[in-house]
Amino acid sequence: MPRRRRYPAGRTGDVINFYRFHDIEDPQWLGQRMLDLAEARDLHGTVLIAPEGLNCGFCGLPEALDSFIQDFLADPEFAFLKEAEIKRQYTGRDHYVFRRLRLKVKAEIITFGEPVDWKANEGRFLTPEQFHELMQSGQVVPVDVRNDFESLVGSFKGAYRMPLEKFSDFREQYTRLDRFKDKTLVTFCTGGIRCEKVVPFMRSKGYENVFQIEGGIINYLKKYPDGFWEGECFVFDDRFSVDSHENQGRVKPCPQCGQPMFPESRLEQLDAETLESYELKTLGTEDLICFQCKYREEFQPLQGAANGSEQSERFSEKELESLDNRRLRL
Numbered sequence: 506m507p508r509r510r511r512y513p514a515g516r517t518g519d520v521i522n523f524y525r526f527h528d529i530e531d532p533q534w535l536g537q538r539m540l541d542l543a544e545a546r547d548l549h550g551t552v553l554i555a556p557e558g559l560n561c562g563f564c565g566l567p568e569a570l571d572s573f574i575q576d577f578l579a580d581p582e583f584a585f586l587k588e589a590e591i592k593r594q595y596t597g598r599d600h601y602v603f604r605r606l607r608l609k610v611k612a613e614i615i616t617f618g619e620p621v622d623w624k625a626n627e628g629r630f631l632t633p634e635q636f637h638e639l640m641q642s643g644q645v646v647p648v649d650v651r652n653d654f655e656s657l658v659g660s661f662k663g664a665y666r667m668p669l670e671k672f673s674d675f676r677e678q679y680t681r682l683d684r685f686k687d688k689t690l691v692t693f694c695t696g697g698i699r700c701e702k703v704v705p706f707m708r709s710k711g712y713e714n715v716f717q718i719e720g721g722i723i724n725y726l727k728k729y730p731d732g733f734w735e736g737e738c739f740v741f742d743d744r745f746s747v748d749s750h751e752n753q754g755r756v757k758p759c760p761q762c763g764q765p766m767f768p769e770s771r772l773e774q775l776d777a778e779t780l781e782s783y784e785l786k787t788l789g790t791e792d793l794i795c796f797q798c799k800y801r802e803e804f805q806p807l808q809g810a811a812n813g814s815e816q817s818e819r820f821s822e823k824e825l826e827s828l829d830n831r832r833l834r835l
Contacts (some may be wrong), residue, residue: 508603519720520595524558525590527557537608543573560614560615574591594698620703625709626717630704630718636725640733646689647691652672655739658746660734662734667681668681691716693725697760698721730750731749765795767793
């Protein structure tokens with residue numbers, strides 16, 4: 506397993522994520538073109554590309570990411586990508602949060618398991634402001650379409666958490682939403698990519714009032730860090746989670762099984778059905794708990810967590826190996 510690569514002394518890196526559904530004739534060629542641009546700027550991350558589009562995440566020094574963004578936005582081959590759709594986060598980490606740079610060519614940029622007309626999603630996006638207003642009015646049912654391990658870490662207040670071990674399970678579980686068919690449903694995931702398949706899929710099944718948050722959870726939290734979000738937000742790099750202000754979260758990988766361990770106080774925000782299904786109980790202490798194997802560990806606050814910085818040795822090598830090999834699936 507590659508060891509963490511550090512930035513120059515005194516420097517920290519940022520993370521960018523972006524995706525776009527777009528018909529791509531030669532995914533291998535175009536993916537390699539993006540990879541070459543990233544390599545030239547000394548970035549780490551993943552280019553995931555398929556005939557249906559592109560899904561990327563990179564980390565690096567801020568100026569390197571700035572140059573990289575300018576590079577691909579100026580390239581006619583990537584004219585379908587829009588700068589406004591790039592989501593950027595400050596990490597406060599002194600090392601690359603992705604361990605390598607790699608290209609993955611797949612059949613789908615997010616695995617759903619059956620063809621979905623993503624073009625039918627046009628006009629189904631709500632801005633964070635529109636969603637926030639609906640939440641204030643109580644006239645909406647937020648639907649969490651992320652995996653179980655993500656939604657346990659944090660979710661919107663009052664959200665219906667779909668029971669998903671992996672994203673493609675949604676195809677078998679969507680009928681659970683029949684009870685809300687006459688209501689306005691707003692689906693959400695980390696950055697929005699999963700909802701771009703969920704919304705047209707649900708519309709094909711007869712759901713009319715179904716939407717998604719433009720830019721996903723991350724975009725909402727940038728506008729409303731003290732809004733309707735409860736808990737932390739799971740992220741797919743070695744930060745593992747961030748709080749609503751983009752500071753380093755408290756969630757970490759369980760050294761026993763690799764699933765997320767989250768602060769025990771999060772249990773107070775979970776519904777009774779969830780607590781019962783995972784046999785979780787609040788014991789009145791601020792421990793970290795793993796819902797998968799019930800492993801417990803005394804919570805140790807991070808130094809400097811309040812301003813977004815943190816100790817570079819937050820994870821042991823054993824925990825990082827668990828993180829890289831964890832049984833977490835999209």
